[in-house]
Amino acid sequence: MSRIQRGARYALGRLCSFLPKQGRKAVFESFNGRGYSDSPKAIAQELLARGGWKLYWVVKDRGEAKSLPEGVRPIVKGSLEETYHLHTAGAWVDNCRKWGHLWKRPGQYYIQTWHGFPLKRIEGDAADALPQDYLQAARRDSQMCDLFLSNSRFLTDIYRRAFWYGGQVLEAGFPRNDILSHPHPELGEKVRRALSLPQGKRLALYAPTFRKDKGLSAYDMDYPRCAGALEKRFGGEWLLLAKLHPNIAEKAGEMDLDPRYIVNASDYPDIQELYLACDVLLTDYSSVMFDYLVTGKPCFLYVNDLAAYKNDRNFYYDIDCLPFPRAEDNPQLEAAILGYDPQAQKQREEAFCREFGLSESGTAAAQAADWLEQHLRKG
Numbered sequence: 001m002s003r004i005q006r007g008a009r010y011a012l013g014r015l016c017s018f019l020p021k022q023g024r025k026a027v028f029e030s031f032n033g034r035g036y037s038d039s040p041k042a043i044a045q046e047l048l049a050r051g052g053w054k055l056y057w058v059v060k061d062r063g064e065a066k067s068l069p070e071g072v073r074p075i076v077k078g079s080l081e082e083t084y085h086l087h088t089a090g091a092w093v094d095n096c097r098k099w100g101h102l103w104k105r106p107g108q109y110y111i112q113t114w115h116g117f118p119l120k121r122i123e124g125d126a127a128d129a130l131p132q133d134y135l136q137a138a139r140r141d142s143q144m145c146d147l148f149l150s151n152s153r154f155l156t157d158i159y160r161r162a163f164w165y166g167g168q169v170l171e172a173g174f175p176r177n178d179i180l181s182h183p184h185p186e187l188g189e190k191v192r193r194a195l196s197l198p199q200g201k202r203l204a205l206y207a208p209t210f211r212k213d214k215g216l217s218a219y220d221m222d223y224p225r226c227a228g229a230l231e232k233r234f235g236g237e238w239l240l241l242a243k244l245h246p247n248i249a250e251k252a253g254e255m256d257l258d259p260r261y262i263v264n265a266s267d268y269p270d271i272q273e274l275y276l277a278c279d280v281l282l283t284d285y286s287s288v289m290f291d292y293l294v295t296g297k298p299c300f301l302y303v304n305d306l307a308a309y310k311n312d313r314n315f316y317y318d319i320d321c322l323p324f325p326r327a328e329d330n331p332q333l334e335a336a337i338l339g340y341d342p343q344a345q346k347q348r349e350e351a352f353c354r355e356f357g358l359s360e361s362g363t364a365a366a367q368a369a370d371w372l373e374q375h376l377r378k379g
Contacts, residue, residue, distance in 0.1 A: 009083045016087035017105055023090040023376045025054040030095050031115070031246040033060030033077040035067035035269040039113035039149065040093045042175035042365040044072055050369065056085050067269045090376050097134070097141045104144040109375050111368060112145045113175060116287025117155055117358065119322070120313040124162035129313055139164050147371060149174060149364065151290075153357025158316075172367045173360035176272050180294040181362035184276050191277035195265055201239040204230055205278040206262065207271065209286035210245040211305075212312050216255060218305050221282070222330040223261040229337040230280060234298075241265040243274060245286070282333075285309060289324060293349055294360050298340055301326040302333050321355075323348035 026047065028040040036044075036057065047053045048071050055072045059065050065074035075082045086092065086102060095115045104110055120126070123138055142165040150156045150171045159165045192199065204226075211218055223240055230238040240262040244252045252266035268274060271288065275281070281292040281299040292299050301324050303309070310319075319326070325340065327333035353359065361367070 008080065009078075012080055012083045013087050013103070016084055019088050021088055021090055021105065021107060022054065024052055025056070025085070025089040026091040026093060026372075027056045027058065027075070027082075027085050027089045028072075028093045029058040029077075029098075032096050033058055033064065034246055035059065035064040036069065036072065037067070037176075037269045037271070038095050038115060039175040039365075040095055041270065042178055043093050043111070043113070043368050046175075046365040046369040047372075048072070050373075056089070058082055091372055097138050098144070099137045102144075109146045109372060110144050111147045111149065111372065112141070113149045113368075114155075114159075116174075117151055117290040117356075118158065118287060119285050119315055119317075119319070120309075121316060122158070122162065124164060125158070125316075126313055146375070147368070149368060151177070151358060151360060151364075154316075170364070170367060170371060173362070173364040174291070175365035175368055177291050177294050177360045178362050178365050179272050180275060180291065181360065187273045188277040191268070191273060194268060195241070195263060197239065197263065200237065202230070202234070202236040203278040204238055204240045204280040204282060205243060205265075205271075205274050206240050206282045207243045207274075207286060207288045208245070208284045208302075210247045211309070214248050214251070216248075216251060218284075219255060220304060220330075221302055221333070223258065225330055225334055226282070226337070227261045229334045233338050233340055234279070239263060240282070241268075241274060241278065243268065243271060289322070290358065293323075293353075293358075296346075298342070298345065299324045300333065300336055300340075304328055321352065323352040 028044050030038045030040045044055055047055060056075050057068055057072050058077050059074045060077050068074055075085055087105060090108060092110045093113065095113045127135055142163050145165060146167060148159050148165060148169045150159065150169050151173045156169050156171055159169055206221065208219060227238040227240060242252065242255065242257060242262055242264050244266045249266040252264045257264055265274060275292055275295055279297055281288065282302055283289050284301060284303050289299050301322065303326060306328060325336035327336045
């Protein structure tokens with residue numbers, strides 16, 4: 001954003017501060033302008049169902065707007081329209097930080113859903129690895145927040161310590177995961193149609209996180225070998241869906257993907273729907289593993305650059321604490337899949353959840369909407 005654009009947004013924001021707020025107008029954003037997704041989506045759906053709300057969604061371009069349902073209006077990130085709606089809304093909902101050119105008016109409420117239970121250190125706990133301008137924006141964002149959403153005792157403690165946050169925390173789980181608590185067989189067919197997938201093949205999701213250099217060299221999984229191991233252990237023919245982290249999703253087309261074994265699903269907007277459509281998750285250090293845990297399905301970790309990744313950000317706890325089978329190369333991954341023991345896996349997951357206070361209520365979106373409506377009535 002240029003200096004002129006920032007100045008125009010600042011001036012418009014100041015002018016809008018004299019306009020009346022619309023209490024039941026909410027502005028949502030997910031992953032800095034991505035489409036209709038994640039916990040903000042779940043809360044928007046809840047408010048849509050309740051009625052009486054004007055809902056706006058910040059998108060990075062009009063292409064992302066295609067994912068929005070009727071009743072949720074797109075506004076382009078960085079536009080004067082976004083500035084107007086942010087400063088006249090009663091509520092903001094976001095899963096990432098907002099930057100310093102914005103401020104919150106008295107009587108507005110800001111819900112920060114965040115975007116995952118952490119393995120690697122984040123925010124203030126990783127200050128040496130993060131840009132100073134980001135840290136400044138993060139501090140300011142926390143000062144504006146009125147409610148953080150948490151899925152665990154462990155994450156709540158991180159908010160208090162590393163997010164510079166002393167406000168309210170709703171420890172009911174992530175709204176995006178409410179859907180995982182209930183069966184949705186129709187989503188399998190929805191995903192197959194959207195991605196033009198063949199019928200009859202079982203699906204596995206490959207969802208790694210990004211690396212500091214945002215390169216692709218770490219993604220060297222032997223996809224045919226992996227699909228073959230899944231077939232031997234679980235039966236049926238398998239197809240992998242690759243969904244890269246939003247920070248590098250645009251690079252997915254550069255990966256060497258043989259469509260007989262793996263298909264690019266990085267543009268699919270809602271990973272929760274992919275969780276429900278797939279019978280296995282393959283990941284590395286991503287927090288997707290903790291969301292997928294809710295489904296009770298098998299999860300495997302492929303961590304071929306463990307030492308380098310750990311040195312970059314370090315972990316909150318020893319990776320051996322993770323309850324999922326782990327492999328550092330393709331032969332180990334094959335062996336982990338072939339040796340999968342569901343009973344032992346369930347016991348490890350239950351012990352992990354007890355240790356970190358990890359739980360999902362299945363009603364987090366409704367509880368967040370209740371909190372918002374109650375506070376707007378008081379205001």
